[in-house]
Amino acid sequence: MNIISTSNLTKSYKRYEKEEGLKGSIKSLFKRQFIMKDAVDNFSIDIRKGEFVGLIGPNGAGKTTLVKMLTGIIAPTSGDITVLGYYPNKLQNEYKKQYAVVMGQKSQLFFELTPSDTFVLFKELYNIPDKIYKENIEYFIDLFDIKDLLNVQVRTLSLGERMKMELIVSLLHNPTILFLDEPTIGLDAIAQKQIRHFLKEVNEKKDTTIILTSHYMEDIKSLCKRCIVINEGKKIYDGSLKSLFARYQTHKMITILFEYESSISLPYDIEILESSPYKISFMIKKFEVNKVLKYIIENYEIADISIEEEDIGNVVERIYSNKVGDIE
Amino acid sequence: MRKYFEIAKILFKAQLVYRFDVFFNALFTVAKIVFAYIVWGVIFESNTTVAGFTLSTMLSYYVISSFLSQIEMSDGITGEISGRIRDGSFSKFMVIPSNTFLHFLWQNIGSTLFYMIFNFFAAVIWIFIFKIDFALTTDIAIIFSSLLLISLGLFFMVQLSYFIGILTFKFKNVWLFNLIKGNIAAFVTGSLVPLVLLPMGVVDVMKFFPFYYVTYLPSMMLIGRNIDEFIVGIIVLSIYILVFIIINISTYNFLRKKYDGVGI
């Protein structure tokens, strides 16, 4: 059953343009020049209950705009959108009680108070029954192991600690859908890992549908079976993450250490990443690996070879630079 | 309903954290009363009554009206709404299941209650320090009537501040509206000078506006004057409140669709 469904969803922002300097400012008082920007453009998706969907795309692709429309914060310019049977921008309380949204750079917590205070407020806001409230608090606090931070002022928490609290607050009422917009932004590797573990648990144990945007491919790779790629407001890929990578992780990274000082020149069109008298590393298309290695082994004295998967950043770059219609 | 109590409680608690604000708030009250004490002390040296006030009723008026204008803190609502709309964090209120107006109302109640308790003690202390022969009415009915008027007045001020705040959806900058409101309120609510000292015609015009009934009339009633204006006060305030309920609901529903939720 689809719980999120959009078709031809479009959001155009109107943005004012002002010429430089004081003169421009005065001029803009009388005559406003504006440009339209289609942040989300004819976007159609269907998401089923329990899915964990990764939404990726370069800066300015329209991810946040999409999340804002799904949560009802902004109204679409055109197209259809239904989430759990509701039109989000009607802002009905019955709808709001069924989802939660966490935006990496925005906070639901009261900075002057403690996390516990906010938990109690949310218990009342969402009419959470005592039993569920207690169970959830216990469960989540255990999962993150942050018992000793519950009664300190939120403003004194570190970014990572605060983000954990945000996640707990958002999940107290057992939402059916959780929207996450860059929840791991700015966090260290340990905290990111903890949050990934947490989200995996929540998705599996509580069957919460999760829509996640992130620029950290590790988040997407380890959590989302399904991945939607958006660029310039358009959907350019929607399918399994595996096939996305199979298709775009086209290169291998090869590093070779030489016995003797060598100046290597390769008769192939390859991208050299690093080159010194004793070492060379380069990127090469998967199907050329054999050929190139053979050539090197025959012509040089080799101390060591390593063949690695290509860096995830390159894969992403390749995906993003693809125009619509190229894949699927 | 309980959710709104919790909002009020949280804001009440939040106030406790800002000890500095509390301190300045108190200092400001003192300054006002000291100022009145000096100025009116000089004036009353040559007169025993001014417009029916004796020195002690005049000072009592100042204590009460500055107490009331201290607890009228709806300004913060305009500031918060406006700031949040501009930086995009207003989204917070659109995703939680509570009514935005009620949310701000109760937030205001929470902080008002805090300042009320605090300022009440401050007022009592000033009455003792300045040895003011405090002219509070002893008529319970009048006290209750004034409290009713005060509650309606504060409620109206919350509505007005909320209204100016949500205009930010459309006008990005509402400081001008706020400035106008602030000045009108400061003058018309009579916390600077008792309005009886103004020309009759001006006062009569003011009676058509709600501000007259927010601090001025209840302060006067509490020192035993202008009792006959109570009914009119209730009627005028109620009309404004009803009108603003409609204005606020429709303005919010209309303007929020313009919200872009800027930022990330």
Ligand SMILES: Nc1ncnc2c1ncn2[C@@H]1O[C@H](COP(=O)(O)OP(=O)(O)OP(=O)(O)O)[C@@H](O)[C@H]1O
């Ligand atoms: N309020 C707004 N007014 C005008 N244009 C906007 C507004 N908000 C976003 N945009 C534009 O819409 C486009 C999409 O923005 P959006 O925030 O959805 O991108 P994003 O995919 O979340 O990017 P990022 O990865 O940087 O967070 C951008 O080009 C942005 O400049």
Ligand SMILES: [Mg+2]
């Ligand atoms: Mg974004």
